[in-house]
Amino acid sequence: MLPNKLKESLEKQIAHADHPREMVVDVMLALQDHYGYLNDEAVETVAALLEMSPLEVEEVATFYTFTYRESVGKYVIHVCDSVICWMDGYESIRDYLCRKLDIAVGATSADGLFTLLPVCCIGYCDQSPAMLINRKVYGHLSPEKIDSILEKLKVET
Amino acid sequence: MENYPQVLLENCKPDRITTLEEYEQSGGYQGLKAAISQHGEGGIQQMIEDANLLGRGGAAFPAGLKLKSVADDAPFPRYIVCNADEMEPGTFKDRVLIHANPHMIIEGIIIAGFSVKAQKGIIFIRPEYESGARIFEREVKAAEAAGYLGKNILGSNYALEIVVHRSGGRYICGEVTAQLNALMGKRPNPVQPPPYPTEKGLWGLPTVLSNVETFACMPHIIRRGPDWFKGLAKTETGAGTKIFCVSGKVKRPGCYELPIGVRLSEIIEDYAGGMLDGSEYKACLPGGASTGFLPKEHFDIEMDFESLKKVGNRLGTGAIMVFDHKTCLVGATLNLTEFFARESCGWCTPCREGLPFIRDLLLRLENGEGREDFIPLLEEMGRHLWSAYCAFAPGAVAPLQSLLTHFGEEVEEHISQKKCPFKQ
Numbered sequence: 001m002l003p004n005k006l007k008e009s010l011e012k013q014i015a016h017a018d019h020p021r022e023m024v025v026d027v028m029l030a031l032q033d034h035y036g037y038l039n040d041e042a043v044e045t046v047a048a049l050l051e052m053s054p055l056e057v058e059e060v061a062t063f064y065t066f067t068y069r070e071s072v073g074k075y076v077i078h079v080c081d082s083v084i085c086w087m088d089g090y091e092s093i094r095d096y097l098c099r100k101l102d103i104a105v106g107a108t109s110a111d112g113l114f115t116l117l118p119v120c121c122i123g124y125c126d127q128s129p130a131m132l133i134n135r136k137v138y139g140h141l142s143p144e145k146i147d148s149i150l151e152k153l154k155v156e157t
Numbered sequence: 158m159e160n161y162p163q164v165l166l167e168n169c170k171p172d173r174i175t176t177l178e179e180y181e182q183s184g185g186y187q188g189l190k191a192a193i194s195q196h197g198e199g200g201i202q203q204m205i206e207d208a209n210l211l212g213r214g215g216a217a218f219p220a221g222l223k224l225k226s227v228a229d230d231a232p233f234p235r236y237i238v239c240n241a242d243e244m245e246p247g248t249f250k251d252r253v254l255i256h257a258n259p260h261m262i263i264e265g266i267i268i269a270g271f272s273v274k275a276q277k278g279i280i281f282i283r284p285e286y287e288s289g290a291r292i293f294e295r296e297v298k299a300a301e302a303a304g305y306l307g308k309n310i311l312g313s314n315y316a317l318e319i320v321v322h323r324s325g326g327r328y329i330c331g332e333v334t335a336q337l338n339a340l341m342g343k344r345p346n347p348v349q350p351p352p353y354p355t356e357k358g359l360w361g362l363p364t365v366l367s368n369v370e371t372f373a374c375m376p377h378i379i380r381r382g383p384d385w386f387k388g389l390a391k392t393e394t395g396a397g398t399k400i401f402c403v404s405g406k407v408k409r410p411g412c413y414e415l416p417i418g419v420r421l422s423e424i425i426e427d428y429a430g431g432m433l434d435g436s437e438y439k440a441c442l443p444g445g446a447s448t449g450f451l452p453k454e455h456f457d458i459e460m461d462f463e464s465l466k467k468v469g470n471r472l473g474t475g476a477i478m479v480f481d482h483k484t485c486l487v488g489a490t491l492n493l494t495e496f497f498a499r500e501s502c503g504w505c506t507p508c509r510e511g512l513p514f515i516r517d518l519l520l521r522l523e524n525g526e527g528r529e530d531f532i533p534l535l536e537e538m539g540r541h542l543w544s545a546y547c548a549f550a551p552g553a554v555a556p557l558q559s560l561l562t563h564f565g566e567e568v569e570e571h572i573s574q575k576k577c578p579f580k581q
Binding site: 018019021022023024025026028029050052056059060063064065066067081082083084086087120121122123124125126128132135136137 | 243244245246247248249251252277283284285286287322323324325326327328339340341342343344345360402404405406410411412442446476478480484488489492493495496499500502
């Protein structure tokens with residue numbers, strides 16, 4: 001069940017929109033933040049809030065890079081694998097993350113903290129190789145830099 | 158190094174945006190004032206057409222013509238959409254511009270919106286640019302408080318509201334019709350015109366959609382005139398400046414605002430600091446991932462829409478990705494094809510089935526498992542992709558087709574040596 005406070009705040013935003021369904025990405029992302037990922041209950045709740053069918057929400061939910069229909073870790077790491085990062089060695093960055101977190105690409109670390117996913121060009125080609133963690137950008141990556149980023153996130157948890 | 162006039166990045170600060178006050182002090186919102194009090198709707202459209210402003214998002218569609226295509230008796234409400242869904246690999250100019258001068262973009266949206274009597278403006282922004290989305294939300298409020306947005310803009314009876322719409326992140330959302338579907342909460346497949354969005358766009362109503370950089374040019378055209386704008390370019394056919402974003406094997410990757418028609422060699426050697434030590438220039442993609450490899454013989458080419466068209470290429474977004482003699486272009490094309498195969502919306506068969514097939518052939522070539530008959534097969538597949546539903550697929554095979562045309566020897570070496578010649 002959605003907490004009343006979140007439900008009311010979403011309903012207020014939806015009421016402000018000209019057409020409820022134009023809010024679908026915002027509402028999906030808000031529920032994803034609440035549930036940890038976009039589970040079946042979240043999809044149905046989005047549909048009810050926006051007067052859409054669950055299938056219509058599903059069509060959109062499975063389309064976007066940043067809506068997760070499967071469970072993910074607290075931090076989702078998206079490593080850019082497009083051409084400039086490829087030229088600047090994203091493969092070694094990705095492999096380092098796999099070894100460090102002891103997971104394959106697409107998996108979540110045993111402590112439930114990190115999920116590793118590839119992502120297309122994030123528009124930081126002047127700072128390659130680059131990655132996003134929960135949509136925050138980190139550029140000019142090196143193993144040392146990754147160590148300190150992950151260490152900081154673990155401490156914050 | 159020549160000191161070219163800075164227009165779009167004039168107030169660029171290293172670590173923060175240009176504030177509303179700073180923008181006003183440098184002539185900001187004077188264009189809007191003149192637009193409303195002097196030029197009127199038709200006057201603005203004519204000035205933008207006379208300035209020969211071509212869309213900066215990659216398609217180079219004439220911006221004035223687009224505004225004019227909204228009929229006088231078209232229904233209301235009308236929409237103006239700013240495409241900040243910059244996802245073309247190698248392209249980061251809109252990100253830099255948003256972080257440099259958001260009010261220049263906002264002013265451009267208001268001017269264009271006024272010229273087509275739009276009541277609602279939407280900034281569609283990719284989720285990777287969350288900081289940009291927050292900047293826009295904050296600065297739209299500042300523009301409202303200053304009387305540039307909302308009801309009775311600058312004392313006139315024109316009213317416009319601007320909202321920020323965050324995407325969930327997919328390359329195809331940068332395509333106009335796919336973006337409109339995304340804005341309406343539908344699965345963002347493209348739709349084939351006609352009707353064109355300026356006739357029936359969002360919710361079946363007239364919608365003008367342009368790129369961030371295109372909007373940013375408009376206040377300057379209104380304030381300083383179409384002739385001044387055209388005079389910024391180095392070529393007869395060109396108009397204005399362009400933010401070139403350079404990446405790859407150069408010393409200083411980054412965004413450089415330079416006149417349209419500046420030579421590629423000048424951009425790379427003077428502004429981007431030249432090639433990295435130990436690197437020799439081999440080729441570049443001159444305007445993002447959906448343009449072709451530009452071989453060394455064109456190193457001095459004038460970077461204008463027309464001159465690139467003449468050599469069978471495109472200026473695209475002006476994202477120059479530089480490859481050196483040690484980089485395998487079969488490997489680069491494989492990477493680019495993987496990008497397009499992943500980002501295809503899957504709606505039509507040539508794109509959905511063709512791109513993974515091309516990817517597979519390139520992967521086998523790169524791994525030394527290629528055969529001679531792969532080459533005609535790749536050529537044929539390249540042609541098939543042109544019969545796809547939207548412009549995504551022809552763009553997706555631009556690197557492949559130029560690889561086969563200009564770097565056939567490199568492909569052949571992969572076959573004859575049964576390995577990638579660039580790998581030790």
